Amino acid sequence: MTESSTARQNERALEEGIHTDLREKMTYGSYLQLDRLLSAQEPVSDPEHHDELLFIIQHQTTELWLKLVVHELLAARDLIVADQLQPALKRIARVKHIQRTLTEQWSVLATLTPSEYAEFRDSLGSSSGFQSWQYRAVEFLLGNKNSRMLTVFETEPESHRQLAELLEQPSIYDEFIRHLARQGHPVPQELLERDVRRAHTSHEGLVEVFRAVYENPEEHWLVYESCEELVDLEENFQLWRYRHMRTVLRIIGTKQGTGGSSGVGFLQKALDLTFFPELFAVRTEIGR
Numbered sequence: 001m002t003e004s005s006t007a008r009q010n011e012r013a014l015e016e017g018i019h020t021d022l023r024e025k026m027t028y029g030s031y032l033q034l035d036r037l038l039s040a041q042e043p044v045s046d047p048e049h050h051d052e053l054l055f056i057i058q059h060q061t062t063e064l065w066l067k068l069v070v071h072e073l074l075a076a077r078d079l080i081v082a083d084q085l086q087p088a089l090k091r092i093a094r095v096k097h098i099q100r101t102l103t104e105q106w107s108v109l110a111t112l113t114p115s116e117y118a119e120f121r122d123s124l125g126s127s128s129g130f131q132s133w134q135y136r137a138v139e140f141l142l143g144n145k146n147s148r149m150l151t152v153f154e155t156e157p158e159s160h161r162q163l164a165e166l167l168e169q170p171s172i173y174d175e176f177i178r179h180l181a182r183q184g185h186p187v188p189q190e191l192l193e194r195d196v197r198r199a200h201t202s203h204e205g206l207v208e209v210f211r212a213v214y215e216n217p218e219e220h221w222l223v224y225e226s227c228e229e230l231v232d233l234e235e236n237f238q239l240w241r242y243r244h245m246r247t248v249l250r251i252i253g254t255k256q257g258t259g260g261s262s263g264v265g266f267l268q269k270a271l272d273l274t275f276f277p278e279l280f281a282v283r284t285e286i287g288r
């Protein structure tokens with residue numbers, strides 16, 4: 001028989017070299033523990049609602065990406081502590097791409113209509129994204145510290161422990177400011193000795209440090225570039241918050257949240273928060 005008579009139309013032939021006997025071998029499924037991963041989607045609605053799977057997967061994929069964001073931000077912070085800004089920027093660049101993916105992902109959930117969601121919302125009880133410890137970990141790492149956020153994790157000791165640890169530790173911004181001081185920038189002493197368990201608030205002295213950097217970028221190129229990367233991180237974070245708030249608005253209007261908050265009004269207030277206030281304040285000063 002000729003090759004052409006055995007070849008099946010519009011089907012790719014397996015190449016000789018492709019491993020087909022995978023007994024005792026590491027496989028795709030075993031390496032990625034797909035049996036565990038894919039058995040972790042258990043809708044609670046009864047009878048099961050078709051759209052609850054979308055809801056679960058949207059959250060689970062977000063949590064997986066948040067796991068990587070935490071991992072990269074911890075690495076970036078360690079590198080800043082070691083005065084290695086360039087490799088830290090590499091970690092931050094990755095985080096920025098993940099943030100874009102997460103923001104874009106809201107469009108998938110936006111296909112859930114208010115009517116569909118209302119059919120299984122009651123099954124969610126008092127569970128809420130407000131109880132995402134990884135989300136809170138990212139906020140803490142970027143400097144939005146708030147010890148009151150820990151209270152909802154008292155029934156989850158391991159999450160509580162990790163968040164309490166991050167609350168006590170300096171944020172990426174705290175470490176960046178310390179790095180600037182080590183490089184000889186005139187950073188106000190107050191900022192170097194601040195209580196890192198509290199949210200950072202804007203300091204005029206730090207705006208002046210950044211003014212010097214932004215007025216002479218060539219002399220401070222790496223710091224200048226790092227400042228702009230931090231601005232991107234904050235901007236991306238705000239875009240995620242905004243898309244969340246708008247998605248919530250289109251799905252539940254201004255109903256109260258399952259977490260007990262006022263809902264959209266509460267989410268809107270988060271848009272007034274800022275991680276790196278001086279990096280925005282300095283923009284007003286440039287060219288004056």
Ligand code: HEM
Nearest residue numbers: 058062128129130132135248251257258259260261263270
């Ligand atoms: C139908 C979709 C969703 C609705 C209606 C919704 C609604 C809400 C509401 C009302 C809150 C305020 C807290 C409360 O009272 O519950 C909240 C908080 C939160 N949600 Fe969602 N959400 C949705 C999807 C998501 C998804 C997919 C994520 C991704 C993990 C998420 C993550 C969060 C986080 C992290 C908070 C805390 C925000 C903060 O503290 O500022 N939500 N959500």
Ligand SMILES: N[C@@H](CC(=O)c1ccccc1NC=O)C(=O)O
Nearest residue numbers: 124127128129130256257258259
């Ligand atoms: N807070 C949402 C419920 C919700 O979205 C949710 C429920 C359980 C687990 C994660 C959730 N996502 C974000 O808040 C609501 O009020 O409908």
